[in-house]
Each structure stands twice: as structure tokens, then as C-alpha cells.
Amino acid sequence: GVGKTTLARLVYNDDLAQNFDLKAWVCVTNVFDLENITKAILNSVLNSDASGSLDFQQVQRKLTDTLAGKTLLLILDDVWNENYCNWDRLRAPLSVVAKGSKVIVTTRNKNVALMMGAPQNVHEINPLSEDDCWSVFEKHAFEHRNINDHPNLVSIGRKIVGKCGGLPLAL
CATH class of the missing domain: 3.40.50.300 (P-loop containing nucleotide triphosphate hydrolases)
Incomplete structure (x- = not known):
């Protein structure tokens, strides 16, 4: 969710x-x-x-x-x-x-x-934007690495983020 x-x-x-x-x-x-x-x-x-x-x-x-x-x-x-x-x-x-x-x-x-x-x-919680999803994903997936050194992983990561539909728990 x-x-x-x-x-x-x-x-x-x-x-x-x-x-x-x-x-x-x-x-x-x-x-x-x-x-x-x-x-x-x-x-x-x-x-x-x-x-x-x-x-x-x-x-x-x-x-x-x-x-x-x-x-x-x-x-x-x-x-x-x-x-x-x-x-x-x-x-x-x-x-x-x-x-x-x-x-x-x-x-x-x-x-x-x-x-x-x-x-x-009533407070509605909306899904994250794609940029916010990427930020969360990047922080966890590339924790201590320079992402610029891994362009192929960035491409794969962006595809994963796109499939998560803005749901933080899906990341």
C-alpha cells in the first residue's frame, strides 16, 4: 500500500x-x-x-x-x-x-x-511521484555506491521504479 x-x-x-x-x-x-x-x-x-x-x-x-x-x-x-x-x-x-x-x-x-x-x-495518502520513488530506490539500492559508475543498473532500477506504481512498500 x-x-x-x-x-x-x-x-x-x-x-x-x-x-x-x-x-x-x-x-x-x-x-x-x-x-x-x-x-x-x-x-x-x-x-x-x-x-x-x-x-x-x-x-x-x-x-x-x-x-x-x-x-x-x-x-x-x-x-x-x-x-x-x-x-x-x-x-x-x-x-x-x-x-x-x-x-x-x-x-x-x-x-x-x-x-x-x-x-x-481525513488525510489522504497519495502514491509517491516517480521522482520520489526513484529517490527512495536509489538511496537503498545504491547506498554506498556512485550511481554514475553503474549506468546499466540505473536503467534497470528506473524500470523497477516504473512498475511500483508509486507504492513505497513495493520498492
């Missing part, structure tokens, strides 16, 4: 993220299982399998109690679901977090981002 998850992980692991009382990272993917996602958030903020055999209402109540008045950094990675009712139910326990809390959602679907309710906070 264009690096959405990588960027979110940099935010999550940044020293400034330690200013949040609680942090949670949940990979959602294309199956939006509300109960499993809610359990994953609870388990992540508590660093344990705290949800155990609790039913959905119990998990939501425990999550609400855990989050109440605390600052939260929540990353929901690779979200596909556009069902507003599911999102509304997932957000319910998040309504008690302290001011300054942040929820970051990575998605391939702009409609998911817009549905979250803050269109001014």
Missing part, C-alpha cells in the same frame, strides 16, 4: 504517544465483528485478556469503566466497514474518554473515513 499502517505505527510508537493514559491498536480488516473489535480494544488497553468469557454488554461496560476520564490513543487499522450502526455501537464506550483523546482509522475507503464524522480530519 501507500504506507497508511506504517504511518499509523510511527504515531503509535512515538515518544509523544506516552502522554496518553491508554493506548490500543486493533487490526480490523474486512470482517467487522463488533464484539471481537470491542474485546480487542479492551484487551489492548489493559495489556491482558481481560474480556475472557464476558458477553458483549459486559465487555462494553468494562471498556466504558476502563476508559472513563482517561486520554486514549486508539488506532483502528485497515477498516473496511461502512455500516453506520456498527460504528455507532463501537463508539458508545469511547464517549467517556478525556479531552485530548485521539482515534486514528486507516482505510482504503474514503467513505469509511467520512462516516467517522470529521471530514476536515
Whole structure:
């Protein structure tokens, strides 16, 4: 991809993220299982399998109690679901977090981002330009070499960059 998850992980692991009382990272993917996602958030903020055999209402109540008045950094990675009712139910326990809390959602679907309710906070990550791709490729492929000494490798490298479609992870 264009690096959405990588960027979110940099935010999550940044020293400034330690200013949040609680942090949670949940990979959602294309199956939006509300109960499993809610359990994953609870388990992540508590660093344990705290949800155990609790039913959905119990998990939501425990999550609400855990989050109440605390600052939260929540990353929901690779979200596909556009069902507003599911999102509304997932957000319910998040309504008690302290001011300054942040929820970051990575998605391939702009409609998911817009549905979250803050269109001014949607940041689209575009593929790299061919020049930027070449710059990344050159830095890694020719790390300690003078590229002018290897014109045949430059030609091959340019072809590789052309096939990557601006996706940094493809390089």
C-alpha cells in the first residue's frame, strides 16, 4: 500500500504517544465483528485478556469503566466497514474518554473515513511521484555506491521504479 499502517505505527510508537493514559491498536480488516473489535480494544488497553468469557454488554461496560476520564490513543487499522450502526455501537464506550483523546482509522475507503464524522480530519495518502520513488530506490539500492559508475543498473532500477506504481512498500 501507500504506507497508511506504517504511518499509523510511527504515531503509535512515538515518544509523544506516552502522554496518553491508554493506548490500543486493533487490526480490523474486512470482517467487522463488533464484539471481537470491542474485546480487542479492551484487551489492548489493559495489556491482558481481560474480556475472557464476558458477553458483549459486559465487555462494553468494562471498556466504558476502563476508559472513563482517561486520554486514549486508539488506532483502528485497515477498516473496511461502512455500516453506520456498527460504528455507532463501537463508539458508545469511547464517549467517556478525556479531552485530548485521539482515534486514528486507516482505510482504503474514503467513505469509511467520512462516516467517522470529521471530514476536515481525513488525510489522504497519495502514491509517491516517480521522482520520489526513484529517490527512495536509489538511496537503498545504491547506498554506498556512485550511481554514475553503474549506468546499466540505473536503467534497470528506473524500470523497477516504473512498475511500483508509486507504492513505497513495493520498492
